[in-house]
Amino acid sequence: MAKIVGIMTTSHVPALGRAIHLNLQQDPYWKPFFDGFPPIHEWLERVKPDIVVSCYNDHGLNFFLDKQPTFAIGTAPELISTDEGWGIPSMPSFPGAEDLAWHIRDSLIRDDFDMLTCQEMLVDHAFTLPMALMWPDQKWPVKSVPVCVNTVLFPLPSARRCFKMGEAIGRAIASFPEDAKVLVVGSGGLSHQLEGERAGFINKEFDLKFMDSMVNDPQWATQFSDLDLVEKTGNEGVELLNWLVARGTVPGPVKVVHSSFHIPISNTAAATMLLEPV
Amino acid sequence: MNRPQKRTIPGAPIFDSDAARRGYALNKMCYSFNSKANRDEFVSDEVAYCKKFGLDEAQIKAITTRDVLGLIRVGGGVYFLGKLAGGVLGLDMQDIGALQTGMTKDEFKAKLVAAGH
Ligand SMILES: [Fe+2]
Numbered sequence: 509m510a511k512i513v514g515i516m517t518t519s520h521v522p523a524l525g526r527a528i529h530l531n532l533q534q535d536p537y538w539k540p541f542f543d544g545f546p547p548i549h550e551w552l553e554r555v556k557p558d559i560v561v562s563c564y565n566d567h568g569l570n571f572f573l574d575k576q577p578t579f580a581i582g583t584a585p586e587l588i589s590t591d592e593g594w595g596i597p598s599m600p601s602f603p604g605a606e607d608l609a610w611h612i613r614d615s616l617i618r619d620d621f622d623m624l625t626c627q628e629m630l631v632d633h634a635f636t637l638p639m640a641l642m643w644p645d646q647k648w649p650v651k652s653v654p655v656c657v658n659t660v661l662f663p664l665p666s667a668r669r670c671f672k673m674g675e676a677i678g679r680a681i682a683s684f685p686e687d688a689k690v691l692v693v694g695s696g697g698l699s700h701q702l703e704g705e706r707a708g709f710i711n712k713e714f715d716l717k718f719m720d721s722m723v724n725d726p727q728w729a730t731q732f733s734d735l736d737l738v739e740k741t742g743n744e745g746v747e748l749l750n751w752l753v754a755r756g757t758v759p760g761p762v763k764v765v766h767s768s769f770h771i772p773i774s775n776t777a778a779a780t781m782l783l784e785p786v
Numbered sequence: 787m788n789r790p791q792k793r794t795i796p797g798a799p800i801f802d803s804d805a806a807r808r809g810y811a812l813n814k815m816c817y818s819f820n821s822k823a824n825r826d827e828f829v830s831d832e833v834a835y836c837k838k839f840g841l842d843e844a845q846i847k848a849i850t851t852r853d854v855l856g857l858i859r860v861g862g863g864v865y866f867l868g869k870l871a872g873g874v875l876g877l878d879m880q881d882i883g884a885l886q887t888g889m890t891k892d893e894f895k896a897k898l899v900a901a902g903h
Contacts, residue, residue: 706797
């Protein structure tokens with residue numbers, strides 16, 4: 509049976525792509541963020557997940573406003589990294605975990621989540637950067653299932669709905685008949701705002717409370733509407749919805765394997781957590 | 787059409803249905819910057835490229851004057867504008883932040899650092 513072995517949540521700032529490309533991990537500006545990853549590398553080496561289910565948001569690569577799904581899942585055999593216009597070098601493509609992806613897709617739709625299904629899929633930095641942070645040699649030892657949440661066009665799916673979709677993904681994984689160790693990734697956030705007169709807004713207090721809630725009160729943030737989240741975490745802080753999807757997949761308690769938080773990376777309060785089901 | 791009053795958050799423009807309708811041509815042009823050939827074509831003649839995508843005068847003016855807040859007012863979504871700023875104009879997010887807040891880039895960066903204290 510498939511089993512969730514961990515949840516890894518992290519920020520996915522585009523400038524990280526450049527920093528990785530230029531090997532700036534030890535540069536004083538970047539070091540506080542990259543230093544969060546050696547403990548995660550050790551854990552990956554020990555636990556060896558087979559499949560990543562990555563909950564993230566596309567920023568105008570696979571989807572444009574001509575067709576903007578609220579929730580989408582990639583069942584493609586190959587997930588392709590390519591030019592996304594932000595100047596981030598592309599990465600080797602990622603093998604899709606097709607059997608699990610189709611199983612989750614079928615299960616979610618039967619569970620009332622109306623997924624858009626992608627049999628071809630381009631993946632942008634929100635998907636690729638967490639992978640490159642976990643496996644810096646970019647030789648992917650896992651297959652992947654991308655789950656995409658709209659954070660582009662408001663209204664966004666509510667935090668409550670995102671958490672519930674995570675729960676449904678968790679049920680789907682638990683009912684997958686093949687043996688597989690699954691790592692769930694939540695990509696995005698935490699507080700940041702790129703646009704408007706309030707650009708540069710960061711809310712450390714909220715972020716720390718949110719990170720605590722991932723462990724001690726997972727549904728805490730589901731009380732907030734999309735606009736509440738903009739107010740409290742900045743326009744792009746809403747990407748924490750991906751963390752809620754990821755956290756929802758584990759019904760019981762979790763323990764913290766690793767947690768780090770640093771302000772700022774680019775305009776972002778950069779946070780990373782690795783959680784293990786208890 | 788009478789519509790309910792929208793909730794607004796000071797300094798935080800929301801990319802909602804109205805913005806998506808207003809900005810479709812502009813955002814579609816920015817989406818095209820996923821390709822280097824298109825970025826190069828834009829650089830070789832900005833106004834001609836804008837017209838090819840059907841941008842209106844206000845949108846073209848916001849492009850040519852690098853008016854970031856103006857681009858948002860005419861319907862630009864930040865994830866699309868980011869492709870213009872980063873991929874075409876070579877600006878980073880602190881440049882963009884400084885342009886919108888009237889700060890120097892160093893002041894804007896200092897504000898980010900201060901948020902961590
Ligand atoms: Fe993002």
